Amino acid sequence: MIFTTQNIRKTFKTGEVAEEILKGIDLSLTQGEITALVGSSGSGKSTLLTIAAGLQPASGGEIHFDGEELTAMNQEQIRQIRAESFGFVFQSSHLVPFLTAEEQLLLMLETAGSPLSKKQRRDEADKMLQSVGMGHRKTAYPASLSGGEKQRVAIARAIVHQPKLLFADEPTASLDSTKSREVMELLQQLTKTLNIATLMVTHEEDMLAYADRVITMKDGRLA
């Protein structure tokens, strides 16, 4: 197990009222597998994903990643882990509007502190764009890409630095069914070939067919 959570709790306080969103979650992720997190709105699945990704702190419990305790690290250490070892795919592609498809990937490599030379980085970025079927659009800016193309570039950006963990938050929510299937097939293929542990939040049942494991959340607990 490359990633585990133990008894993760999250409480939000609104004035005097404290609401417990996560009530002791134990979760483990395996490399080469897509784990889908499903549940109704407000079940806590997105909160769990963001805590797992180090984007917000848990109120209690422990998170272990690659032998290290994430919950004991400071903000800068978590940022470094995110940059080097995590990849993110969001509902909207959230590409940088003033960078070309190739430059999006080069930025990720730079952020991750890649040891590759400038030319090697460029080759790596081009190779990754080829693998997601976007090699022919490497000089295109996001504004000139379709929704599906943007999401493909976003996936390439998420994995170009060879992360160990990929977090995907509703990666197909903004796509039609054909494009959604294409993106999921791509995620599935990359998860296997690059041996990544993928945690995906989705509410689309059709997409669960691409997951190796489906975890359902209800009222802050794993069902």
Added chain:
Amino acid sequence: MNLAWKEMKKSKTKFVILGSIVFLISLLTFIISGLANGLSQDNAALIKNLPDGTIYMETAAEETHALSAIDTETQQAALSENDGAFVFSIQMGFLLNEQDEQQSVAFVTSTSSAEFPEVAKGEIILDRSLEEDGIQKGDRFTNSQFNDEFFVAGFSDGAKYSHAPVAFIHPDDYAEMYRTEDLQMLFLPEMAQPGAIPGLQSFSAGEFLNTLPSYSAEQLSLSMIVWFLVVISGMLFAIFFYMMNIQKLGLYGILKAIGVKTGALFRMIWTQMLVITAMALILSIAVSQLFATLAPGDMPFYLPIDATLQLTAVFFVIGFAGATLSGLQIRKAKPLQAIQQGEG
């Protein structure tokens, strides 16, 4: 990766607009500053061109040099005790040419001095601006308070006082015109170790200029305009970058989520601010210097390089402060909020 440059290259219009506004405001600041300095020179070049030193006038004159009268005994004592000291007077008046046309001047006389030209009796030395107006060496002028004629012996550079050209005259001619051998002010150069002189009040050149009502009022107004423009530029930077940052908060959040350091995002806006400011200032310095050479001779415009560099430095500091202030939002940009954007 130079994110700053990439964004500027992609969003040229946005940055050209910001650069144009900075250019226009900085150009306006340079022009107003040039006019302020020009007017200052026009008003008081005679005093401003004096070397460092101390000016004394009679205490009883209550800081009005026209009322000051330093008697010959005090003059002699001060001159004999201090090398490089001299006594001088300034009186506004006019000269009449052979066609009875009137020319306003500031009559200046002084004891022997390295700072003011030596003038023989009956001669005048005029400010160079009058030569540009057509007055020539050898021209003759009269004055209602002077029985003889003044003969133009030459011209002197940078001799303006109270927006009038200076006419240097001999102390005896001055005594005849103003019926007194007393002179108004004593000047002691810096090395003369100024001390208290009974009955006299001391002033630095700056303090002396501030006793001239027209000078201080004029300079205060112009300085206020200059600094107001500088502050506006700073606010402009802050507002413009604030608006840009507001639009990009989601992007900053995403960049932070994927691990980009907050410092890298600050470097991005600082670089953009530096590039825009540098380009706008280079252009406005060039245009203001061109303006200085093309401006009509009658327009008092003086923009020395030190004043230009001082304002340039202030623009950079205030631009940096404005960009940094607006950049504080970057610190507030939450990766979590960005990642949740668009969530149903």
